Amino acid sequence: MTEDVPVRIRPEIAALPPYRQGKQAGADAFKLSSNENPYEPLPSVVESLRRTVGVNRYPDATAARLRTALAERYGVLPDEVHIGAGSVSILSQLMLAAAGPGDEVVYAWRSFEAYPGLVLIAGATPVEVPLTDGARHDLDAMAAAVTDRTRAVIVCSPNNPTGPIVTQAEFEAFLAKVPADLLVVLDEAYAEFVTDPDAVDGLKKLGRADHPNVVVLRTFSKAFGLAGLRVGYAIGHRRILDAARSTAVPLSVTAQSEEAALASLAAEDELLERVRTIGERRDRLADALRAQGWSIPVAQGNFLWLATGEQTMDAAAAFESVGCIVRPFAGDGIRISVGEEESLDRVLSAASVVLAGLPVDHAGRR
Template identity: 70%
Template sequence: MNAPVRLRPEIAALPAYRQGEQAAPDAFKLSSNENPFEPLPAVVDALRDAVAVNRYPDATAAGLRAALADKFGVTTDEVHVGAGSVSLLQQLVLAAAAPGDEVVYAWRSFEAYPGLVTVSGATSVQVPLREDGSHDLAAMAAAVGERTRLVIVCSPNNPTGTVVTTTEFEQFMSAVPDDLLVVLDEAYAEFVTDEHAVDGPSLTERHPNLVVLRTFSKAHGLAALRVGYAIGASSVLDAARSTAIPLAVTAQGQAAALASLAHEEELLARVDRIAVLRDQVWRALVDQGWEPPLAQGNFVWLPTGEHTAHAAEVFETHGLVVRAFAPEGLRVTIGEPESVERVLRAAQEVLGNTSV
């Protein structure tokens, strides 16, 4: 029965985050941008050693923060670790925005953004993507007003896969107030091969109002362990730490992330293989007659428009679970190499049966 409990109406009306559907045993799950490779052997060993589940983890993630600080040439206070980059974004939104404030971001982008803003009590200001699926940073800068407390830039953008260039981002940072928090969400940074793409960690010293988010879920393949990190000014990250749920990052997650960082050469070789396969799939789609944005994540975007629901059904008949964002398009993860032939057959069938 429904209990007579008073809830915030905007929260009661808020749809829960929808995870990518699970795939049948004979199908490929290409809906969640997961890494198809098994964990690195060193990660498996680290998890095997981190078995003291009766003890709390290090709440500060000191070892992992030190390793990340060394990697990016910052201090440990300029690194914050959380249970996935999305949890860090939630902390930053809560630290910066309150009822009556605004948060600006491009749309369509990561589907968690609207919910995080609503939970904070702030208001979303969504700026449409350009025709090619990329951020319109000039329009985003123009959308910043007196009530704006935070801007989110996603590069590569999820789900369209486009990047923001260094030049574009620097122009944007020059156009917005110096005291406005800008969050650069780089969850897919390791897959980027465009030399002109922005590299967030290299810019944080020049822009104290910039925080960069990255994750171990995608390229590192640790999605189930939920470890993400932020790089930025210690004063901003201290505010985020104040809003965090304590002890959210497990000891197992910390150990696995450290092991993955220690074997980054082996990891990046795997990432390169995924990026090469991504480029091959993208080129094949273009050859079929599609006009997908240039992909820089570990996924491709098919602009299926009003045919999105039908297109998802076609992919399902080919044993492929993809992510549908009706009425805009499909996001298809680059998964196992064995899935590629099915992806291209399904894409060809959609193109042949519709006016996409």
């Protein structure tokens, strides 16, 4: 029996479990549960933080320097860039701005675990569309799920936690099927890790003038290794982003976050060399798991998916027993972040043990 809430809370919020991040790792374990970059920030980024003083003063609420830098990079106006405390905070702002009681928001499932909560917090109804075989978005089914109550659709590419991308052709075909005044959020938190040339790219391939209803989300948390500083951004139509800005918690992006993001942009070539290393490591790990007999979706983020099904929690314990903290989704599967090179042997050792315990006809097997 759950404890009674001592004040009047919206019932759907009282029933909503808080977001839970990936489990922390002890000193002798590899933390592979939160899709973090295993590399420390570059010395130039650390130096930029050292120079940032004045924590007794509020930051620039508009993060104007970072907005300007990103606008120049992507050929847009500064007002078409919005900075938030991670891309998930901007997604929350967009949901609050676009959807409310009686409205619906469509997204694929399973996808990023924060989506259902953000929709419910806005007062809207989540509409979850199952993934296809191969753990990919079913964009045809998502388009068919759009009704006159739908206020937003979220497309996650590469899909977290399963890994596959949406192609450019698929995304543009999807846009042609949905109303032009429907907010479409393209969540590209892992875009820098993508190597598939056919993948959607909301900032380089998509004609923004043709699709003003699309807002693209990116982050400095993953590829740029600034997860602890919480800074992400959106690029889209100024009036849509103004609506998001209106719902934002003021002053949530710190001066340190903005400074580190600017320094990271300046060192992008060096940082993306690390990203290429992680991508190569991801592909080697996926190949090795398939060689063991696992069925692994085509991964384009910095993580891999094991469809362990009903055996998920036991499988997570097996990984933890060898010092690998992974992210279990009970009843579905395990997401394994690509971490340090030294972690790979442990991951493969535990995966082999888990696979041996799965039924012969298990969906996680090849």
